[in-house]
Amino acid sequence: MRRRKRTGRVYGRYLAAIFIWLLLITGLAHMVTREEGGFGGTDTESRLDVPDGKLPEPTSGSSIRVLLMTTGYSGEIHSEVRVSSDAGLRVSCGGESIEWNRADTYQILPDDARFQKGNIRVEPLEEGGQMRLESIERGCGTPSYAGTLELRAVSGGMAVINELPVETYLCGVVPSEMPASYELEALKAQAVCARSYAFRQMTSYGYPEYEAHVNDSTDFQVYNNSERQENSTRAVAETEGQVVRYKGEIATTYYYSTSCGRTTSLEAWGTDPGDSGGYLQSVEVRGDSGDYEKDLPWYRWTAQVPVQTLSALVSANTGVSVGTLSSVEVTKRGPGDVALQIVASGDAGSVTVDTENKIRGALGGSGYTITKNDGSTSQSTALLPSAFFTIEKSGDTFVISGGGFGHGIGMSQNGANEMAKQGADYREILQMFYKDVEIS
Secondary structure (H helix, E strand, O other): OOOOOOOOOHHHHHHHHHHHHHHHHOOOOOOOOOOOOOEOOEOOOOOOOOOOOOOOOOOOOOEEEEEOOOHHHOOOOEOOEEEEOOOOEEEEEOOEEEEEOOOOOEEEOOOOHHHHHOOEEEEEOOOOOOEEEOOOOEOOEOOEEOOEEEEEEEOOEEEEEEEEEHHHHHHHHHHHHOOOOOOHHHHHHHHHHHHHHHHHHOOOOOEOOOOEOEEOOOOOOOOOOOOOOHHHHHHHHHOOOOOEEEOOEEOOOOEEOEOOOEOEOHHHHOOOOOOOOOOOOOOEOEEOOEEOOOOOHHHOEEEEEEHHHHHHHHHHHHOOOOOOEEEEEEEEEOHHHOEEEEEEEEOOEEEEEEOHHHHHHHHOOOOOEEEEOOOOEEEOOOOOOOOOEEEEEEOOEEEEEEOOEOOOEOEEHHHHHHHHHOOOOHHHHHHHHOOOOEEO
């Protein structure tokens, strides 16, 4: 749930759009990194910013509006929409509608004359029916959607918004964020986290121009990347309407893949937790027999990175030419012993990097191998697995020894599953990771 994320503030989005436009016209390429390797193809980092509370607090009967991204979550604008349903379709616009009673694919293009009358809405003829959106692909192949698909003509194509009940939405989020094979109590904890996060976002529009609360990518929560699963749906149903509250307010329930045995606080993102973030404290993820995740692959990991490789990566990732690195030091740590600041020094200069995400980005990139707790290996990606690490130079190699996978704030999903295996229920899991909260 990662700092590339959009905020709900209108002006922030417009400034970001102008910045990207300037990069494009000057021919520059900027790759926005996202943390990979978690569930459903992602490791989710929640947005740090929370909405402004302009809309009424939602309930389990509320509808959420989800902007559907293109294939690979690469953009917002669709060049075509192809949709089908075994139940048949109703296509409406401007007070008029047609029925498409066949399973054949129905195509809509940006130059459709009906857009002159307003937005086009597509829904299944039968209540509870599903629509296959054949013009995009997800991890599960061709995704299916409940509710309504709303198409809006925009510059360059169409925006597609899926409007549906929030509880139905969660049935597409939970299996995309946590494997359905996990323990039911862990899935229930994930369902409550996902609902709390969704409700928090539904107090404002993340995309006011489309009246959409969220999109379906790691910018918010991954939705419909995996098919709905019986256990995940059961977890949603058995926790219907339940959210995490702190001091009476719905909490923003950040979560991530795997802990190193400890979590951290919002200080890792350079944010003062203040009174509102007091539930996000550093806790030990351990029981009577030790750390819950001690036998899992990402609990501990090591990378041996050649000096020249890390020198090139640091220079490229930070935009500061440091030359050949002589040292990389962790100069500040935060709760849980997470790295909050590093200084990388070379024969051409030095650079200081603050906050866990930027530190992981500075030391990440392709070109080296990571050895995990179980002896298996993984190739390095855009982000270092976590900011819980030490780093030392040994001859012509930097040795990075770390633990955990993800930002380390809030609930460890694998930690939740291990707790459930040992008999913890979802309330116990949530109240361990989020301090002084109520599940209501």
